[in-house]
Amino acid sequence: MITSDPHNLDNDGSLADQGTAALPDIPILCIDCKQEFIWTSGERSFFQQKGLVNAPKRCKPCKKAKNDRVEAALAAADGQRQKVAVRVECASCGRETTVPFYPSQGRPVLCRECFRK
Ligand SMILES: [Zn+2]
Ligand SMILES: [Zn+2]
Numbered sequence: 001m002i003t004s005d006p007h008n009l010d011n012d013g014s015l016a017d018q019g020t021a022a023l024p025d026i027p028i029l030c031i032d033c034k035q036e037f038i039w040t041s042g043e044r045s046f047f048q049q050k051g052l053v054n055a056p057k058r059c060k061p062c063k064k065a066k067n068d069r070v071e072a073a074l075a076a077a078d079g080q081r082q083k084v085a086v087r088v089e090c091a092s093c094g095r096e097t098t099v100p101f102y103p104s105q106g107r108p109v110l111c112r113e114c115f116r117k
């Protein structure tokens with residue numbers, strides 16, 4: 001414990017006071033709609049509890065719109081990664097099989113066994 005330096009004690013005391021005092025509302029200019037919105041003291045203490053240090057850049061509607069855009073982009077990327085399984089009839093043995101692509105019209109599709117022959 002450092003008790004010999006009174007300046008340290010003073011600093012700690014004032015910092016603790018700031019932490020418990022109600023945070024003032026802060027007006028912030030939204031980077032998307034350029035409208036001013038209020039970052040309320042309640043939201044600021046919520047941010048503090050979460051350990052977030054950066055102030056929000058967007059008002060709530062714009063933040064939601066941005067999240068929706070991100071989700072839509074992620075969903076689209078997910079869809080592209082999904083493998084297709086198209087049911088087709090083997091042109092050689094007539095058995096039903098699945099292929100990982102959409103066969104073009106008129107092109108014979110073979111099952112794996114016939115394909116190896
Ligand atoms: Zn906005
Ligand atoms: Zn076949």
